[in-house]
Amino acid sequence: MLYSQSSSTAALLRICGLTVRHAALADPCHPALLGIEFEIKPGEIVGVLGESGSGKSTLALAILGLLPVSADIDGSIYFEDTDLLRVEEREWEAVRGRRIAIVFQEPGLSLSPVMRVGDQVGEVLRAHRQGRGQHRKQQVEAILQDVGLVQVDRICKAYPHQLSGGELQRVAIAQALACRPDVVIADEPTRSLDATRQAELLDVLRDANRKFGCALIFITHNPALLADFADRVIVMYGGRIVEEGPVSRVFRRPLHPYTKGLLQLIPTSLQDSGRTRGQHLPALPGSLSDSDRQSSGCIFASRCSARTDACQRESPAELVPEESRRVSCFNYGN
Amino acid sequence: MGTEATAQQGLESPLVRAAGVSKSYVQRAPFSQKRFVIDALVNVELEVAPASLTALVGESGSGKSTLARCLAILERPDHGEIWFEGKEISRSSARELASLRPRIQMVFQDSAGALNPRFTAAQVITEPLEIQRRESGAGLQTRACELMEEVGLSPNWANRHPLEFSGGQRQRLAIARALALKPAFLILDESLSGLDLSTQAQILNLLLDLQKAHSLTYLLISHDLTLVGQVADFIAVMHQGRLVECGTRQHVLASPSHAHTRELLGSVRLVESAFRAAQAGGRS
Numbered sequence: 001m002l003y004s005q006s007s008s009t010a011a012l013l014r015i016c017g018l019t020v021r022h023a024a025l026a027d028p029c030h031p032a033l034l035g036i037e038f039e040i041k042p043g044e045i046v047g048v049l050g051e052s053g054s055g056k057s058t059l060a061l062a063i064l065g066l067l068p069v070s071a072d073i074d075g076s077i078y079f080e081d082t083d084l085l086r087v088e089e090r091e092w093e094a095v096r097g098r099r100i101a102i103v104f105q106e107p108g109l110s111l112s113p114v115m116r117v118g119d120q121v122g123e124v125l126r127a128h129r130q131g132r133g134q135h136r137k138q139q140v141e142a143i144l145q146d147v148g149l150v151q152v153d154r155i156c157k158a159y160p161h162q163l164s165g166g167e168l169q170r171v172a173i174a175q176a177l178a179c180r181p182d183v184v185i186a187d188e189p190t191r192s193l194d195a196t197r198q199a200e201l202l203d204v205l206r207d208a209n210r211k212f213g214c215a216l217i218f219i220t221h222n223p224a225l226l227a228d229f230a231d232r233v234i235v236m237y238g239g240r241i242v243e244e245g246p247v248s249r250v251f252r253r254p255l256h257p258y259t260k261g262l263l264q265l266i267p268t269s270l271q272d273s274g275r276t277r278g279q280h281l282p283a284l285p286g287s288l289s290d291s292d293r294q295s296s297g298c299i300f301a302s303r304c305s306a307r308t309d310a311c312q313r314e315s316p317a318e319l320v321p322e323e324s325r326r327v328s329c330f331n332y333g334n
Numbered sequence: 335m336g337t338e339a340t341a342q343q344g345l346e347s348p349l350v351r352a353a354g355v356s357k358s359y360v361q362r363a364p365f366s367q368k369r370f371v372i373d374a375l376v377n378v379e380l381e382v383a384p385a386s387l388t389a390l391v392g393e394s395g396s397g398k399s400t401l402a403r404c405l406a407i408l409e410r411p412d413h414g415e416i417w418f419e420g421k422e423i424s425r426s427s428a429r430e431l432a433s434l435r436p437r438i439q440m441v442f443q444d445s446a447g448a449l450n451p452r453f454t455a456a457q458v459i460t461e462p463l464e465i466q467r468r469e470s471g472a473g474l475q476t477r478a479c480e481l482m483e484e485v486g487l488s489p490n491w492a493n494r495h496p497l498e499f500s501g502g503q504r505q506r507l508a509i510a511r512a513l514a515l516k517p518a519f520l521i522l523d524e525s526l527s528g529l530d531l532s533t534q535a536q537i538l539n540l541l542l543d544l545q546k547a548h549s550l551t552y553l554l555i556s557h558d559l560t561l562v563g564q565v566a567d568f569i570a571v572m573h574q575g576r577l578v579e580c581g582t583r584q585h586v587l588a589s590p591s592h593a594h595t596r597e598l599l600g601s602v603r604l605v606e607s608a609f610r611a612a613q614a615g616g617r618s
């Protein structure tokens with residue numbers, strides 16, 4: 001293995017050679033994830049950046065052991081030296097929700113519409129036998145306060161439809177934080193929120209990270225959200241990791257052409273964009289197609305502005321151009 | 335709000351105008367069945383200049399979609415008037431509307447839910463032409479292929495079904511369907527949310543090209559000011575059923591008058607400056 005993180009701290013979560021194929025798909029030869037390797041250290045905030053089809057949600061489900069039974073999974077997911085892919089479901093249950101928790105994209109869909117919100121947060125505690133019955137109500141209220149909700153009494157008694165989008169997303173985060181997990185995975189939690197609600201939510205997650213020391217895996221398609229938030233960024237494309245490094249260095253000098261293209265999509269200033277009326281926005285051409293996935297060459301080649309003949313022929317190996325960075329590209333940095 | 339909003343275009347007469355539009359819904363609480371009233375729109379004044387792109391932003395529940403539905407007369411406003419091409423249309427009969435509908439088209443947010451999954455792409459596009467008896471027989475197929483090419487879809491895909499398309503391609507298909515009847519006014523209700531950044535940019539570029547070719551007028555509804563603020567000529571902001579801000583892009587971005595707009599822009603700038611700082615390597 002070329003890539004290894006130079007660090008003294010032991011990894012909390014270590015993913016080795018994770019490959020996932022969905023057998024249910026017409027052509028199971030195209031893996032949803034291919035040879036995924038990375039580590040999460042305690043208390044770290046890691047951004048996973050990629051567009052739809054990049055496999056970022058499959059990755060989240062794999063870490064939680066929530067992939068359908070029909071999925072063909074290879075590799076290892078070590079959590080504190082236990083390979084989660086080789087344990088019984090009972091052992092999974094002690095980890096899922098309690099040590100590793102998830103915040104889904106649409107809280108409106110992941111919360112039950114017929115249960116009071118307070119009970120839904122309390123249910124997490126009860127399922128993991130945390131706290132006694134009579135204290136549970138106070139515990140739930142404390143958790144809801146931790147995620148920045150006021151009038152917790154009203155929130156506890158409310159049904160999901162009576163709350164705003166921002167409040168619901170906080171409740172979903174409260175559920176995830178209820179058992180003080182070591183890792184929280186947030187799968188595009190801010191997608192349907194406006195800029196103000198988005199910023200508030202990032203603050204809630206950052207506070208939880210500081211206060212409880214939980215590591216965060218923040219999945220998004222928008223690199224702008226990771227600036228000033230994540231420590232490291234993992235860039236995924238077509239089920240592979242194409243680049244990884246500290247956010248500050250990747251954003252300052254992206255190495256993979258895909259990362260470069262993504263970063264160019266962010267307007268540096270909405271007000272002084274310098275665009276004239278009707279002028280095109282910068283855009284990455286094309287999209288990930290089936291033929292890209294089948295190609296023996298680089299999976300990004302068809303959309304890449306720096307492609308050469310070699311890119312069409314073979315898939316680039318992972319390189320470590322500088323400390324704690326890696327990239328899969330023949331012409332990185334060009 | 336009215337005077338400022340109407341001052342924005344001034345010279346040209348607007349293509350679409352909402353004058354004092356109000357709409358409320360009576361609902362019942364889920365268990366107690368107690369009736370309560372939701373004021374979805376309160377005295378909204380909006381003018382949309384021809385061949386312009388107006389962005390309508392606001393958080394969910396602010397009334398953006400209700401306003402869109404009223405402008406397209408999918409809902410009748412309780413009070414106020416809707417003017418289109420110099421005619422008041424909010425009280426038009428069904429027959430009058432039938433001839434008006436082709437001029438105002440809507441593209442919905444969830445293209446997977448809005449397009450008939452049993453239709454082929456060609457059928458999706460040609461259905462409005464058949465309903466309006468604009469075209470028949472072989473002409474339909476030709477027109478479908480033309481429209482697919484125009485929105486950047488390969489005509490080879492004419493016989494595929496909407497769910498075989500990716501999210502961005504499906505949104506292109508929905509746009510092709512909306513264009514089939516050669517409308518003047520296109521309302522895009524959160525059509526870009528749920529798409530990736532690069533797909534959003536591609537679709538916006540397509541909209542700009544189509545606007546040039548057909549002098550279309552757009553009302554682009556979104557919760558994402560960063561996205562639509564880049565291409566809009568005019569920005570309108572809704573908050574709790576009221577249109578709290580409306581003006582040219584430059585004006586709204588430079589000197590927002592309402593507290594809600596200022597808050598929204600503040601958050602946008604915070605993300606922008608953090609991103610710029612990261613790119614410059616200022617912070618780690």
